[in-house]
Amino acid sequence: MTLYFLDFFLLTVGLYALIAKRHIVKKILGVAIMEYAVNFFLILIGFKKAGIAPILTKDMDIATFIQTAVDPLPQALVLTSIVIGLGTLALMVSIAIRLYERYGTFDMHEINRLKG
Amino acid sequence: METVIILHILLVFMIIGSIITVEIKNMLSAVIAMGAVGFVLSVAFLFLGAPDIAITQIIVEILSLIILIRATINVDNVAIEKKEEIIFSNRTTLIFIGVILVFAWYAFHSLPPFGDPSMRVSQFYLTHGLREVGATNFVTSVILDFRAYDTFGEAMVLFTSISGAFAILRRWKKEQHKDFLRIDREH
Amino acid sequence: MKMDKHTGMTLIVKMITRVTVGFMLVFGGYIVLFGHITPGGGFPGGVMIALAYILITLAYGREFVEHKVSGVTASIVDDLGALLFWTMGIIGLYVGGRYFFNFLGKGEPFNLFSAGTIIINNIAITLKVGMSLYAIFLALAILQRVVTEEEPKEDEK
Amino acid sequence: MDILLPFFVAIPVFSAIFMLIVGKWEKRIFPRVWSIITTASLVVLLIIIYNKGTIVHEVGGWKPPYGIVLIKDNLSMLMLIIVNVVAFLTIIYSFSYITRYEDYLRFFSLFMLMLAGMNGVVLSGDLFNLFVFLEIASIASYALVGYGVGAEELEASFKYLILGVLASTLILFGIGMVYSVTGSVNMADIARFLINHPGNRAVLMATGLFLLGFGLKAGLVPFHAWLPDAHPSAPAPISAMLSGVLIKVLGIYALIRVSYHIIGITPLVSQIFIVIGCLSMVVGALMGFGQDDIKRLFAFSSISQMGYVMVGIGLGTPLGIIGALFHLLNHAGFKSLLFLSSGAIEGETGTRKLSLLGGLREKMPITSTSSVVGALSISGVPPFNGFWSKLIILLAALKAGNIPVAAILVFTAFLTLSYYLRFQKNAIFGEVRKKVEGAREAPIPMVAPLVLFAVFCLFAGIFNNSIITNIIMPAQEILLDQQAYIMSILGSM
Numbered sequence: 032m033t034l035y036f037l038d039f040f041l042l043t044v045g046l047y048a049l050i051a052k053r054h055i056v057k058k059i060l061g062v063a064i065m066e067y068a069v070n071f072f073l074i075l076i077g078f079k080k081a082g083i084a085p086i087l088t089k090d091m092d093i094a095t096f097i098q099t100a101v102d103p104l105p106q107a108l109v110l111t112s113i114v115i116g117l118g119t120l121a122l123m124v125s126i127a128i129r130l131y132e133r134y135g136t137f138d139m140h141e142i143n144r145l146k147g
Numbered sequence: 148m149e150t151v152i153i154l155h156i157l158l159v160f161m162i163i164g165s166i167i168t169v170e171i172k173n174m175l176s177a178v179i180a181m182g183a184v185g186f187v188l189s190v191a192f193l194f195l196g197a198p199d200i201a202i203t204q205i206i207v208e209i210l211s212l213i214i215l216i217r218a219t220i221n222v223d224n225v226a227i228e229k230k231e232e233i234i235f236s237n238r239t240t241l242i243f244i245g246v247i248l249v250f251a252w253y254a255f256h257s258l259p260p261f262g263d264p265s266m267r268v269s270q271f272y273l274t275h276g277l278r279e280v281g282a283t284n285f286v287t288s289v290i291l292d293f294r295a296y297d298t299f300g301e302a303m304v305l306f307t308s309i310s311g312a313f314a315i316l317r318r319w320k321k322e323q324h325k326d327f328l329r330i331d332r333e334h
Numbered sequence: 335m336k337m338d339k340h341t342g343m344t345l346i347v348k349m350i351t352r353v354t355v356g357f358m359l360v361f362g363g364y365i366v367l368f369g370h371i372t373p374g375g376g377f378p379g380g381v382m383i384a385l386a387y388i389l390i391t392l393a394y395g396r397e398f399v400e401h402k403v404s405g406v407t408a409s410i411v412d413d414l415g416a417l418l419f420w421t422m423g424i425i426g427l428y429v430g431g432r433y434f435f436n437f438l439g440k441g442e443p444f445n446l447f448s449a450g451t452i453i454i455n456n457i458a459i460t461l462k463v464g465m466s467l468y469a470i471f472l473a474l475a476i477l478q479r480v481v482t483e484e485e486p487k488e489d490e491k
Numbered sequence: 492m493d494i495l496l497p498f499f500v501a502i503p504v505f506s507a508i509f510m511l512i513v514g515k516w517e518k519r520i521f522p523r524v525w526s527i528i529t530t531a532s533l534v535v536l537l538i539i540i541y542n543k544g545t546i547v548h549e550v551g552g553w554k555p556p557y558g559i560v561l562i563k564d565n566l567s568m569l570m571l572i573i574v575n576v577v578a579f580l581t582i583i584y585s586f587s588y589i590t591r592y593e594d595y596l597r598f599f600s601l602f603m604l605m606l607a608g609m610n611g612v613v614l615s616g617d618l619f620n621l622f623v624f625l626e627i628a629s630i631a632s633y634a635l636v637g638y639g640v641g642a643e644e645l646e647a648s649f650k651y652l653i654l655g656v657l658a659s660t661l662i663l664f665g666i667g668m669v670y671s672v673t674g675s676v677n678m679a680d681i682a683r684f685l686i687n688h689p690g691n692r693a694v695l696m697a698t699g700l701f702l703l704g705f706g707l708k709a710g711l712v713p714f715h716a717w718l719p720d721a722h723p724s725a726p727a728p729i730s731a732m733l734s735g736v737l738i739k740v741l742g743i744y745a746l747i748r749v750s751y752h753i754i755g756i757t758p759l760v761s762q763i764f765i766v767i768g769c770l771s772m773v774v775g776a777l778m779g780f781g782q783d784d785i786k787r788l789f790a791f792s793s794i795s796q797m798g799y800v801m802v803g804i805g806l807g808t809p810l811g812i813i814g815a816l817f818h819l820l821n822h823a824g825f826k827s828l829l830f831l832s833s834g835a836i837e838g839e840t841g842t843r844k845l846s847l848l849g850g851l852r853e854k855m856p857i858t859s860t861s862s863v864v865g866a867l868s869i870s871g872v873p874p875f876n877g878f879w880s881k882l883i884i885l886l887a888a889l890k891a892g893n894i895p896v897a898a899i900l901v902f903t904a905f906l907t908l909s910y911y912l913r914f915q916k917n918a919i920f921g922e923v924r925k926k927v928e929g930a931r932e933a934p935i936p937m938v939a940p941l942v943l944f945a946v947f948c949l950f951a952g953i954f955n956n957s958i959i960t961n962i963i964m965p966a967q968e969i970l971l972d973q974q975a976y977i978m979s980i981l982g983s984m
Contacts, residue, residue: 035255037158041165042664043244048169049657051237056174056219058653060181063211064165065660067188072664074195076671080262084196085273086373087283089444097273101196104269107289108619109200111301112663114377115626117207118308119656121470122630124218125312126637126649133642142646198373206381210467213388217475254696258671267674271557281440282370282449290375291452295434296550296559299423300611300623302462303504306416307604307627309466311634314597316473406515413512420505432552433497
């Protein structure tokens with residue numbers, strides 16, 4: 032239970048960086064940290080006590096494997112979510128670079144002031 | 148039992164790393180600190196019995212580090228931090244986060260305890276996976292057969308974000324092709 | 335392989351990349367093809383292959399890789415990979431009446447062709463993920479612009 | 492018949508990819524014509540499956556709780572009609588609007604992917620699948636908002652992107668909590684589990700996270716920061732799609748589906764809906780008052796109209812939900828009309844400022860008459876459709892005995908009427924100003940959709956009971972009947 036709470040604390044650290052920080056790259060880093068926290072939470076809920084990876088090897092028999100294997104569904108969700116995070120990161124960095132070209136600064140407040 | 152202790156240590160390290168990422172002045176070291184948090188996360192995935200996810204996390208971590216360093220290496224990454232933060236927005240966000248954390252503390256009590264997931268649906272994947280799909284890596288059989296439509300949607304997400312990034316990065320004809328790096332040297 | 339000295343990084347980096355790129359491509363290929371037997375799959379394998387190309391581009395400079403895999407061919411292969419994955423869904427709909435129906439034979443577990451359409455889906459994802467990330471790396475890191483129309487080949491550097 | 496459901500996602504995706512491949516050789520005419528063919532075929536597909544009742548398609552051939560299921564019930568039928576018809580008319584509009592940008596290819600390809608994402612969200616019967624397609628539609632709309640690559644377009648799309656990714660992360664955390672408690676990701680399976688195991692604090696927190704995430708995507712008041720900035724800088728067809736369709740499908744529809752069909756509506760949640768609805772109505776209307784830029788004015792009025800819908804949903808009575816869903820349909824009609832006409836006006840006169848516009852009636856007759864029809868119907872003037880849906884919501888509030896809400900409804904109606912009258916007085920009537928001298932009527936592909944939307948606003952107003960009985964009423968019945976939803980997918984309680 033404390034693992035879930037600490038992981039949610041990690042999410043709020045990312046949330047703080049996202050909202051309170053003015054530097055655009057800091058906001059992007061905040062988003063990345065939030066993605067880590069959510070992916071970690073999804074894998075945590077799928078873990079089974081003394082569980083093994085859900086990959087069958089030749090020397091395992093199927094019955095014990097089914098009892099001890101960890102939950103494969105959250106891992107499928109996390110694989111998708113990691114690559115979604117990469118996609119959004121690529122889009123964010125390209126917008127940040129073009130913003131820097133246009134305004135000459137990464138500071139969100141400065142940009143709001145210049146935008147008028 | 149010791150995996151729980153190890154996971155606690157790794158998680159505390161990740162929290163410290165992310166606080167460093169948020170608070171440090173130099174942008175490049177912030178990106179490196181975030182990279183460290185990502186690598187510790189992929190080690191934690193190994194302890195949680197998810198080798199697929201650990202490999203993907205390390206590889207995607209390297210690529211996002213390359214992209215992020217690209218965005219921060221040649222820009223004025225220290226100048227921003229000189230100005231002081233606006234106290235008001237930090238304080239309200241901290242209060243808002245504190246309220247959510249208190250509410251979350253009670254909510255996490257009624258989640259099933261760590262270590263015994265209610266595998267109501269995924270037990271079917273483990274029992275029928277080998278016979279009906281034939282793949283011995285059950286995560287891949289879930290990704291590409293039981294929920295292939297999800298992975299199709301996800302490939303389209305990557306396709307959209309790359310094509311969107313191309314749309315944003317395209318040059319307008321009337322704009323001369325000034326090289327991004329050269330702008331800074333002129334400053 | 336024209337080895338002009340001034341583009342790209344120092345000699346040491348070039349030597350090391352010449353050794354490691356081979357391992358990365360082989361390991362990436364292994365992860366993709368055996369994705370349904372051992373850990374791995376389309377995504378990590380594809381990104382690994384993209385990283386191999388990115389390593390060459392970083393070490394040897396853009397011109398060296400330009401005639402091998404230019405930005406335009408990378409995005410075409412990316413579209414073809416997405417199209418291949420799309421047709422797998424439609425063939426499943428046509429053959430089995432259900433979208434993404436696994437219509438190929440299952441084979442027996444531990445050898446290569448054991449999971450029907452999973453292998454083809456894996457290859458489609460690899461093409462798509464690998465080439466699109468390589469193309470976005472080129473656009474973001476090296477060219478600062480997207481190779482859309484064929485401008486005159488003036489040298490950026 | 493259920494073979495046709497996946498084509499709602501497959502056709503736009505194929506056209507987006509094929510467009511990019513062919514785009515290497517032909518960039519000007521092909522993308523525009525190809526998008527019109529795609530959206531036309533989607534509308535034809537819509538007509539085919541229109542009155543076929545509930546269709547369920549199990550993807551991959553796996554039984555529902557184990558595989559992903561696509562479901563078309565009457566509620567998603569209503570949303571499909573809104574999405575595909577507005578997209579078809581917007582594509583016709585952007586046939587000639589797009590000429591001001593120099594790269595047509597990426598615009599139409601991203602538009603098709605946004606369409607595929609929205610169709611995927613509406614059809615999906617699986618919570619994580621809804622998240623993935625929500626992600627596709629959102630990322631396509633982030634890039635499209637910043638398509639102009641100008642200074643403030645990029646700033647607006649970055650702010651929209653940051654808040655959108657925040658919303659998606661919270662939604663994914665909520666999905667993780669719901670999965671941990673119920674052990675399944677299929678919507679009907681979760682609903683069945685939660686009926687047998689009610690009152691779980693983790694599910695309550697997950698509802699809060701969903702409310703935060705989907706509320707942010709819907710641009711409701713506490714988290715509306717991105718909407719007024721995203722609209723003025725987005726191209727006109729995109730802001731028409733954004734406010735006419737996207738915030739409805741990704742925000743309101745997802746909120747309705749999650750709260751009514753999955754977690755089961757509780758008095759607390761419907762009370763929160765009503766409070767958020769009233770807040771959005773009042774704040775949207777008040778901030779819309781002083782706006783000089785017509786697109787910002789329309790953006791704030793979108794927030795307040797979404798507040799109407801949330802109040803209708805929050806009341807929970809059959810009449811309230813009928814009013815809300817009918818207002819959803821009407822709002823898609825007249826808001827897209829207003830945004831498209833603002834694009835035409837900006838195209839011809841070069842400005843969106845009310846202080847510089849005037850006397851458009853002589854120079855652009857058709858555009859001004861259709862935008863007058865739009866302005867009248869959004870402010871609820873009798874013959875048009877806005878009047879009927881606002882009236883139904885007002886009656887539902889009165890019947891539910893909720894007098895303060897009814898008072899706020901009437902107050903907002905007057906506010907909306909006043910600032911739309913100001914819009915008409917400044918922009919349409921009055922003497923012709925300097926800026927408007929050179930304006931002449933917008934080209935045919937831009938004017939035809941405006942006329943069609945205006946005709947819809949009129950006919951939906953006149954024949955409102957026929958629209959209500961065969962589109963809105965069935966959607967309302969399925970919405971209030973969670974058991975029927977579960978039975979249609981899982982076949983057993």
